[in-house]
Amino acid sequence: MKKSKKDVQIEAVKAIFSGDLLLEDAMKKYGVKDKRTIVSWMKAFSPLFRDNEYSRNTISEETAQAPAVNEYIVKENQLLKRVIILQDQLRELEEKNAQIQAHRNLLMDKVARLELKLQAREKREATPDA
Template structure:
């Protein structure tokens, strides 16, 4: 049986308030194109689904909290990108040094072979 629009809205708001879904995830899951639609659902439905003893979370506070989490994730992604770039540079430098060491070892082998054959 297909859910009614109101049931879908209630389910979405409950999932968001419970922390099961972020706004963007709820938008994707419930095929909502505009963030304001979900915010309006939260404003209208959250007071109805909250117990009287529990304080009703302010939608604005929720959005601020979610945005701060998203900013933190973006910051961590930026740090990860920087570390990956540094790692690539270090690997490139390591490869150059390994190449130099290999060439020097070859030169030493050639020189040792030359000295060994010239001593005979």
């Protein structure tokens, strides 16, 4: 049996409020192109999750309440900011790693050349002068 549009919307909001899906993941899963659409669903259906079985969880039924839409968006934005900061740190570390590898390669090249010079000198000293 095919789900009604309202059932799909409720399912999406339930997944977001329960933490099963991030907003962007819900958009992909339910084929929503605009973030505002999901946010409007969250605003429309958030009272349902506060007043019925959707707001209950297995840990504590008394304290479980769906977060307000604004709280959810603020939390999501904080997580996204943290991801951006971590991506920036990763990029910096990758750049430093590339510099270190380039410096290592230069040093390895110098060591190889010095070893060749040392071998050549040892050969010259080992061979009797004519």
